[in-house]
Each structure stands twice: as C-alpha cells, then as structure tokens.
Amino acid sequence: MLNQENHNKFYNSFVLGIDADDTLWENEAWFYKIQDRFFELMSPWSEAHETNNILLQNERVSIPKYGYGVTSFVKSMITTAIQISDGEIETKEIVQIISWGDELIDAPIELLPDVEETLSDLSDSYYLLLITKGDVLHQRAKIKKSGLTDFFWNIEVVGEKDPEIYEMLLNRYGIKPEMFVMIGNSVSSDVLPVLNIGAKAIHVPHHTTWELEIPDSKELENVSFPVAQSISEVPKILSGWND
Amino acid sequence: MLNQENHNKFYNSFVLGIDADDTLWENEAWFYKIQDRFFELMSPWSEAHETNNILLQNERVSIPKYGYGVTSFVKSMITTAIQISDGEIETKEIVQIISWGDELIDAPIELLPDVEETLSDLSDSYYLLLITKGDVLHQRAKIKKSGLTDFFWNIEVVGEKDPEIYEMLLNRYGIKPEMFVMIGNSVSSDVLPVLNIGAKAIHVPHHTTWELEIPDSKELENVSFPVAQSISEVPKILSGWND
Numbered sequence: 216m217l218n219q220e221n222h223n224k225f226y227n228s229f230v231l232g233i234d235a236d237d238t239l240w241e242n243e244a245w246f247y248k249i250q251d252r253f254f255e256l257m258s259p260w261s262e263a264h265e266t267n268n269i270l271l272q273n274e275r276v277s278i279p280k281y282g283y284g285v286t287s288f289v290k291s292m293i294t295t296a297i298q299i300s301d302g303e304i305e306t307k308e309i310v311q312i313i314s315w316g317d318e319l320i321d322a323p324i325e326l327l328p329d330v331e332e333t334l335s336d337l338s339d340s341y342y343l344l345l346i347t348k349g350d351v352l353h354q355r356a357k358i359k360k361s362g363l364t365d366f367f368w369n370i371e372v373v374g375e376k377d378p379e380i381y382e383m384l385l386n387r388y389g390i391k392p393e394m395f396v397m398i399g400n401s402v403s404s405d406v407l408p409v410l411n412i413g414a415k416a417i418h419v420p421h422h423t424t425w426e427l428e429i430p431d432s433k434e435l436e437n438v439s440f441p442v443a444q445s446i447s448e449v450p451k452i453l454s455g456w457n458d
Numbered sequence: 459m460l461n462q463e464n465h466n467k468f469y470n471s472f473v474l475g476i477d478a479d480d481t482l483w484e485n486e487a488w489f490y491k492i493q494d495r496f497f498e499l500m501s502p503w504s505e506a507h508e509t510n511n512i513l514l515q516n517e518r519v520s521i522p523k524y525g526y527g528v529t530s531f532v533k534s535m536i537t538t539a540i541q542i543s544d545g546e547i548e549t550k551e552i553v554q555i556i557s558w559g560d561e562l563i564d565a566p567i568e569l570l571p572d573v574e575e576t577l578s579d580l581s582d583s584y585y586l587l588l589i590t591k592g593d594v595l596h597q598r599a600k601i602k603k604s605g606l607t608d609f610f611w612n613i614e615v616v617g618e619k620d621p622e623i624y625e626m627l628l629n630r631y632g633i634k635p636e637m638f639v640m641i642g643n644s645v646s647s648d649v650l651p652v653l654n655i656g657a658k659a660i661h662v663p664h665h666t667t668w669e670l671e672i673p674d675s676k677e678l679e680n681v682s683f684p685v686a687q688s689i690s691e692v693p694k695i696l697s698g699w700n701d
Contacts, residue, residue, distance in 0.1 A: 352522070
C-alpha cells in the first residue's frame with residue numbers, strides 16, 4: 216500500500232476507483248436467493264415473473280429515495296407483498312420478509328477469484344479508492360469482513376453513481392479526470408458516468424446483472440471501453456495505458 | 459467560501475466539522491410527529507409510554523445494522539406494531555406506516571435561527587465540513603434542499619459517529635486533531651467521540667434530544683467543552699481559541 220503521507224495532489228500515476236459488490240465479492244446471488252423465496256411466498260397470488268415485474272416497479276420508485284441497500288429492498292418486498300395479495304398477506308409473513316433483510320445483512324463475504332492477489336498487486340503501484348453504493352453501515356461492515364481494507368487508500372460509500380457524484384469525489388481528492396480509472400461490473404454505474412466526465416473505465420462483467428443495472432442500448436452508442444474477463448486482467452490493461 | 463484550489467494540508471486555522479440534523483435544521487420534530495401518530499395507532503393495544511419503550515428497544519437492535527435513517531425507523535415501527543398487536547395489526551396499517559416514511563423523506567427543511575448568517579460568516583475564515591449520519595441519499599437531498607451547500611468545503615455522510623470514523627475523516631483530509639473543531643447538538647455523537655481523539659467540540663443544544671442521543675452521566679465525568687446557546691455564539695468561541 217502506498218504511504219498516505221506521501222500523497223500529494225499531483226498524481227503521476229492513475230488513481231483507481233474500484234467497485235465492491237459483484238466486482239470484489241458475490242452480492243446479487245444473495246439477493247436472488249431471497250427473491251426466489253419471495254416469489255415462492257407470493258405464489259398463491261401471482262406467478263414468479265409477474266411478482267418480479269411488480270417488485271421491480273416498486274424498486275424503481277423506492278431507490279431514488281431509499282437507495283440501493285437492504286432496507287430499500289425489504290421495503291419494496293413488503294409493499295409488493297401487500298399489493299399482490301390485496302392485503303391478504305399475514306403479519307407473520309411480513310416478519311419473515313424483515314428477517315430476510317437481516318439474513319442479507321449478515322451474509323458472509325465470498326471474494327471473487329483473483330481479487331486478493333490483484334488488489335495486492337495494484338496497491339503497490341496505484342492509489343485504490345473503493346467506491347460503492349448502498350447503505351453506509353452495511354457497505355462498511357462488508358468491507359471490514361472482506362479483509363481487503365488495507366489495500367485501499369480511502370473508502371467512499373455513495374448514494375448513487377452518477378457523473379455528479381464522480382465529479383464530487385475527484386474534486387474531493389484533487390484527481391484530474393484523465394488520471395482516474397474506474398473498475399467495476401456495472402456498465403450503468405461504473406463505466407458510463409465515468410466516461411461522461413472524461414475519465415477512463417474498465418468493465419469487469421459479473422455472471423449476473425440485475426435488471427436495473429442494464430443500460431439502454433442507446434447509451435452504448437459512441438462509447439468504447441475495455442472489458443476484462445477477470446479482475447486479474449486489469450493490471451495489463453493499465454500498463455497499456457501507461458505506456 | 460474558501461477557494462478549494464488553495465487548500466493545502468497544513469491548515470493554519472481550524473477546520474470546522476458541522477452536524478446537520480437539529481444543528482442546522484429541524485429534524486427530530488418530524489420524527490416526534492410521526493411517533494405520536496404511531497402511538498395513536500397502537501393505542502388499542504398499548505399505552506404511549508409502553509409503545510415508546512418497545513419502539514426504542516427495536517431501534518437499539520436495528521440501528522447498528524440499518525443505521526439512523528428513515529428506513530431503519532420505519533422497519534422498527536413495523537416490527538413494533540406486529541409485536542405489540544400480536545399480529546393483529548392490519549396490512550393497510552402497515553402500508554400507512556410505510557407512507558409515513560415517505561412523508562419524513564419529503565419533509566421540508568426549516569433552518570434553525572441564525573444558521574445562514576453564521577455559516578456565511580464562518581465560511582469566510584474556516585473550512586467547513588458537514589458531517590452527518592443517516593441514509594446517504596436522504597441526507598444529501600436535505601443538504602441540497604437547505605440551500606446551504608455552497609458554504610461547505612466538503613460533505614460527509616457517515617453511518618455512525620464514533621472516534622474511529624472521526625479519525626478516518628481527519629486522516630482523509632490530512633487534518634491534525636488539534637486543528638479540528640466539531641459543532642453539533644448531540645453530546646454523544648458530536649462532542650464525546652471528538653474529544654476522545656484529541657480534537658475540540660462545541661455543543662449547540664437543540665430544544666429536544668432523542669433518548670438514544672443522551673449520554674450516560676459517567677461519560678460526562680472529566681470532560682469539559684463549551685456550550686453555545688445558539689449557533690451564532692460559535693464564532694466568538696472560536697476567536698477565543700485562536701488568540
């Protein structure tokens with residue numbers, strides 16, 4: 216890890232922004248597991264795909280106010296359950312949905328392949344800034360559990376990943392856009408808003424992508440960015456840019 | 459406002475950390491309003507003080523995982539309602555509790571007296587760092603609505619206010635503890651953890667204090683800090699320290 220004392224505002228190598236959920240560790244898999252239980256719970260009233268559609272509608276309404284975390288998801292499930300069952304759902308089932316939230320909060324952290332070695336390698340040469348969205352306490356707890364804290368220069372939990380937030384962060388650390396590279400699994404959150412402000416991004420796809428993180432095909436016109444099949448390919452892509 | 463470009467890491471005047479809820483604007487008042495409605499809703503099963511006790515118990519369990527925001531509060535109310543009514547509460551009443559959360563999120567921002575003038579004054583001489591705990595999206599939305607954004611050098615939404623978090627922030631900005639002063643209405647969150655890391659704090663009491671923000675009397679032994687009856691007294695206290 217670079218010595219924080221040596222940090223000055225004239226970075227002569229890239230500062231790397233690194234996403235956490237589904238870039239460093241499994242996350243969606245846990246949500247899908249709970250969603251499947253939820254579809255099962257709703258099955259007396261509605262088929263899985265219909266439940267999913269209404270849940271997504273409620274999440275779209277909830278996220279701009281309540282964010283991307285577990286509480287927002289739990290709230291959306293409760294609202295969906297009452298709506299679909301036309302109020303027939305029982306309070307013991309609502310208690311169950313709330314307990315699924317606790318289960319998500321307490322889920323173990325399973326690092327994705329090559330993450331630890333790659334971060335160790337990258338942190339020798341670059342400042343690593345973890346940038347994650349969600350509930351601030353839960354995201355910080357996950358980072359602590361991951362054992363990866365020491366590779367990071369700083370950790371930022373944000374409410375949304377849009378160009379405005381990335382600009383605020385670059386401004387906070389005095390990083391010029393041309394010296395910033397964001398690395399993450401979501402084209403909508405980790406790539407497009409970063410290219411938008413004149414910085415670089417590397418896409419590291421995950422095996423699943425949540426519907427609300429899939430960009431519109433129009434947004435992909437006229438943009439290009441490298442795609443790494445594994446995080447272990449990132450150092451080589453960066454070296455190419457440094458030459 | 460100080461020019462961000464002139465910022466260097468050797469601050470020769472104080473950096474001021476400033477709390478938001480109930481220091482800059484009313485916040486608890488909105489929660490109490492909703493709580494009163496909740497006590498009323500629970501009145502067929504339980505008296506207000508008993509409902510309050512169980513709600514506080516549930517909040518104590520919820521906060522370390524879900525934080526201080528509206529979603530955590532809504533979750534605690536739903537859990538309390540089901541518990542107190544022994545499952546008799548109806549789903550339409552749960553929908554109502556959820557809608558109270560939306561009401562809290564959308565509540566107008568009412569600045570406390572002298573806030574705008576004092577921040578304008580302070581921002582001419584000091585770097586102002588807004589430090590608030592809660593849900594990151596909601597806290598940022600409130601700051602935007604307040605019209606106070608431009609007085610702040612940076613804005614930090616944290617999950618908890620403990621010595622570890624304050625140290626992380628001081629480290630992030632390269633601020634020496636002796637050059638940091640925290641200003642806020644909560645002795646537990648804005649004063650004690652800050653004194654604990656060797657920095658200074660000014661207490662600006664609010665007319666109400668939430669039970670979970672009242673420190674144990676033991677924690678107040680052997681500590682002393684100035685108390686400002688209004689935020690407008692802060693500049694004078696700071697001048698005294700600068701002499």
